[in-house]
Amino acid sequence: MVKEEAQKRVQELHDLLHQYNYEYHVLDKPSVSDAEYDRLMQELKSLEEQFPEMLTSDSPSVRVGGQILDAFNKVEHRTPMLSLGNAFNETDLRDFDRRAKQAVGEDVSYVCELKIDGLAVSLRYEQGFFVQGATRGDGTIGEDITENLKTVRSIPLKMKQPHSLEVRGEVFMPKKSFESLNKAKAENGEELFANPRNAAAGSLRQLDPKIAAKRNLDIYVYSIADVGETGVSAHSQGLDLLDELGFKTNPERRKCANIDEVITYIEGWTEKRPNLSYDIDGIVIKIDSLEQQQALGFTAKSPRWAIAYKFPAEEVVTKLLDIELSVGRTGVITPTAILEPVRVAGTTVQRASLHNEDLIREKDLKIGDTVVVKKAGDIIPEVVNVMVELRTGDEVEFSMPTHCPECESELVRLEEEVALRCINPACPAQIREGIIHFVSRNAMNIDGLGEKVIVQLFKEKLVENVADLYKLERERLLQLERMGEKSVDNLLKAIEMSKGNSLEKLLFGLGIRHVGAKAAKTLAQNFETMGNLQKATFEELVAIHEIGDKMADSVVTYFDLPEVEELLKELVEYGVNMDYKGPKLVSTEDIDSVFAGKTIVLTGKLEQLNRNEAKAEIEALGGKVTGSISKSTDLLIAGEAAGSKLAKAQELNIEIWDEERLILELKK
């Protein structure tokens, strides 16, 4: 075949195969036989072999899996991937509804969706082509799993219109595929997956896309991350648009006019849940209007315009075999229940944290008791209560030790605390746990350094403080158990990468008492460098709105320690970044603009400006954009067809501008 002819045929085959794939995997309505599909695919593959330059990244042939990777690259999400707040009962749902209506000052309507129990992914399209797919990761940075996602046949490689946008959805493994996968694994004597969710996660984490391709993964997409220019003004419209673009959305979604309809929908699915061909762990309830969504905004972790109703956790009965003690990073001694292994919510449980001695007393737990166990939020195992009526008299009372199980120094109970603590700063358990915390996801995010490896490094005295991580040598690491060339190289790469982290990650990783991830960010934003923070006084710290006395005190005490100064010096020597790299804080006092310090509400349709951009510009000029009109509102920007908010603003005598005026002032 001559080249031009081949090129034409390749294009025809692309179109046909994309269409047949879409009919089969998205619409569930095939129009050709499997044999015909396979024949065309074979024809395409042989043309691609003959003319390798014709093999493009959107070719239907990539569905079978391309190149094996060494490791997944990290990707920063353009808009963070947040999680959802939870509701466990009707009261929580009605509270959510009340808060939402109060905040927007009008009625709200909802879209209810099934909460698919899989893995959140983000799919980026440019000019219609699928260019990058990523896991959620820590919400800000995920992993690039594009090649694996291309093997998910219900993900379009090319959308039906050439938009550039980012789509979010949940990848899952249908129950049937999970069962046959586990059956095959059992026959080969391989370890089984605990549930479809873990199987889907394990499949997407394969470096060889050919494996993912065989796992029969599926997706339901549930939102457009950036509606931007699409003209969509309601979530339900966004989902309809996704359908039009060729995505697979969940058909069970419903619009609900009010919270009573939401509750009816939930009751229906509580019944029908077992009949579904895939697992769901709840119902997601979203406010439909995007204008109202924007007005409500986000907390640090989740949107205020959506909530996840979680089905009640499954409860099972088992035996409490023993109570073990562990020493945490801060020296707190935590008792853990050792249980007779039992299946609950898809996995085998044999340990559950008992938190502290008071909880053991409260629940009246004795070793040998028959206990009820569940998984809180379907993840964390928890002892619910004791079945006292089943006691035989052989149960043994438990008492907390007086000395540290790891370093044997005497334990203390600090004032106003329920916890017992080991206060020996040289306690090896605390140091080891501190290192585990340092490398964890929200801290320095060093992949490949699991707990087992850290325990090994610690035992071999290769790592005795966090700075030692940066002087690990390849040859020495290769001598450790279960560490091959590839894992050592990946680990060293991850350690090297972590040197460039922004200051807040390091600050959180250091494990300063009372400084959680959010506080670390606040400190980093306000002080910008480690040097500034080291010099900060108690007064300077408490002057920051979010920093209280307790935290300020703890920060000052921490940086006063000579060993901390030494440690930071060492980290600097190894090249660890000590500066904040995120967006800068601007003090409203420094901004000379009409918006500075003002509380502003946007309503109605803006003709020329994109709403998000308008908001960002106002905020950059020191204004605060909120969702509802109140006495503290300084200014209302009213676009076309502004409704109740305009009326309320007039009633309260609040200054009102139209879009023209806003544009004029933004340009000044």
Ligand code: IVH
């Ligand atoms: S909306 C801002 N819709 O549940 C987050 N999430 O905690 C918006 N999920 O990470 C998420 N089905 O992995 C949404 N129909 C659905 C969902 C869904 C499953 C997962 C998703 C998310 C988690 C929320």
